Amino acid sequence: MIQVIRTLLPLVLLFGAFAFSQAAEKGKGHGDGHDGNRASITHLIELWDDKDKQIKSTDAQPRPLSMRNTCGKCHDYDTMAAGWHFHSGSTNVLSGRVGEPWVLTDNRIRTQIPISNRGWKGTYKPSDVDLNAWKFLKKFSSHFPGGNYGEMVPSEDEGDEEEVDTSELFRWEISGKYEINCLACHHADRKQNQSDAALQAAKENYRWAATVASGLASVKGTASELEDFYDPEFDGYKIITSYDKSRFDSNNMVFLDIVRKPPSNRCYYCHSTQDLNPVATISSIVETNGTATVTTTNPHSFKTGDEVIINGSTGESSGEYNTIHTIARTGNAAFTVSVTSGTGVAEGSMLVSRNPGKDEWMHNEDVHLASGMSCADCHRNGVDHMISRGDIEPLKNPHGSEDYLKAYEPKKVASYSCQGCHMGNPNADDPAARMGGHLGAPVPEHKGIPPVHFEKLSCTACHSGRLPIENTARVRTARMHKLGRHGPHGRISPQLPHVVTPVFARMTDGKIGPHNMIWPSFWGAQTNGVVKPLAPDLVREIAEDELGIEIAEPERVNDWIELTEKQIGKVLKLIGEYEWELEEGEPEPVYVAGGRLYSLSNGDVISTNHDAAEPYKWPIAHDVRPAAQSLGSNGRCADCHDKNSPFIFGQVEVDTPIKPAEKQTVAMTEFGELDRSYFQMFAFTFLFRPWLKVVVILSCVLLGMVLLLFALKGLDVVVKASGTKASDE
């Protein structure tokens, strides 16, 4: 008997271990999807930290919440981490339609570089500018969903040991990983405060960011102030997490108000856009209580009593408010103003916005949200978190990226594009999706609009973004300009990069649509015609004096610290003298700004066109305007077909630190790849369109009457002939 037990026991133990592991594996993801019951699931759950230890109210030194170990108990964290929203920092990154990039700005070295690891044309990978995961987080973690770079902790064994910064390894250990913050989207509790997450991220408290933002706990201590060799066991706990004990029940479980569909408020933190009003230029210097002449093509945008931001105020960075009183209008393009408070303004300063922050109450939300929808009604996803972007249309592949389409299941996702929702997805399996009219979306009739418009223009061309005016305006976005931070870290809101909008340009599918756009500016190196940016830190090191990095308060014009060609020449020379450690030989130093590439030729600075200098633009679809405010609605053909139409003939601002006070523009037709003279002529013909209608209709009426007359005469003969024949018979 004992022999039997001895033989069987190992087998039993082995089987038990196997069964247990299977059970554990089975538990993973069992909370994903649902059994058909539409009620939200009540999340009264245990909290687990990054050591996979349960957090209890009685813990003396509790650690912060870990999403991987808490949410991951029921949800497939790794699958979600591979979704579009999170996965861009490593291999097998999907590309697809170009989108809003991260922008690395450094005003002191006159740099703004679009960054993305998705291989979008015009962007540069973080590694191109010496941004590893740690540095990436330092720059961009204020508006960051977690995961991705937040979990790319290098190991000492990785690759060449020399490339791994040991100091960074210590910092990672102290700060912890910035895991996917599930609560940032799915926590419906109004206590959820992503500004707090941004503040924690600014302190390098990545491990604590999600916990603090959720309102579950407060944190004292700053990881960035701790030394590399900090160890809480020896140095004492310098970062203290204090949970709200009232949130824990008697079983140490916590209720979290989790929803499947995130409220729009959650999306807004990272995906808000602020409109800045049109620009005017100050033509002369004015002191406080002095007067200046302001030239603008939009004088009627300003009125007496307007408060404005004037960038380039003497000796101070942007953000100064000045009260302006209009005194007199001198023609259509100018008016005289006085500055009665704040600091004086320099010649060439730019009026950037009227009553910024104070006129937001006038701004209308996207019409979809205003009508009661939420972002997630269209931007849907499954467990995989491949959030649909609205760019995959029913009828064709707009990107040519097969991997992207494979990841997105076009048959399903296309139902949530503009066309799919409003007019139906003919390829959908669901008959309701084939019909269109999702969630009550009106089926557009587009009365009076020839169908050729729908071949040439995207839906967004007429329905989305700002209404075009003569010159492009500017916007700020939450991610680029770190909007939404309330607290000590939100005192300064960057003005750079300047994002111009709307730029009507051709998209990958050949249609014209509105874009946001930035003009990249960076110091770079050109090898065999290929330009790569230099890391800003390197440029600072090389050309500290020439770029005036040590100047405490440099003068700013239009948010830029002006750069002259002479300075460019000096810096390029210094970069050229730098000892490059490259196998291919020394690259040619260049500077890119305002659509031009600057290089040295026999000691002189020359500027040329180059692909690397092309502005980076990405299509936009929000805010969608109501139908009545769409271009061309209600018979307004002249919205576009007019010789002054900004849609075709507008001017796109060129943003550059070189002569930033000068108004520099490029014609909108360049971006739409349109023949300017043809469209001018075509617009001219529209003057005669009403006459055309009258003439043709009158002619047709006349023709019709004559035809009717002869037809009636013929009928008369037939009737008489029939009558004669009948009487003969």
Add this chain to the structure above:
Amino acid sequence: MFSTISWVSLGLVLAGIALHWFVSPSPRLAKRKASEASSGRSWSGCCGGKLSTLACAVALGSLVVLFVTGFGGRLLLGEQIHGYTLMMHVGLAPVFVISAGVVVIAWGHRCRLNESDRRGLAGLLCLKKTNLADTVDLGWKLTFWLALTLVVPVSLSMMLGMFQIFGTHGQELLISLHQYTSLALTLVVMIHVHLLIRRERK
């Protein structure tokens, strides 16, 4: 589909015209001329008063340009009308419509069906054997009226599209209507001109 139909119909009409040149007997024309001379009725084909002649010429000329601009790209390159071609097409359209109006007023009376024409038409409709003299003028007269009748849908189909009446589906229907009625108009005018030229030659 439309391109195919256009090519086939144009080919058939041109082939028919060519065949008619070689096959149709000429004595019929000589007989008709004699009867005209005896009736004292002067018939000089397209050449009436100066205004009528001008209207004819303008109508025909503009129709040729409209045909080339409208069908050229479609049949030869498979692309829809666009660009400067479209501007020319739209610019000439009112010219054509106005001249067509003048033509119908100037020529309507002359092109009305007389007694013999009506007899010939009735005979053809009833599939009876007809007197050749009764049908000699029927062709160009009927094609005259048919062409002018087609001018109305050709014009209105585009005009109505410029008002906020029809949505996308309606606009597509109007474009189809315009395409097919334009094709029909072109074919009918070709036949009409052919018949007139044959009359003028003898």
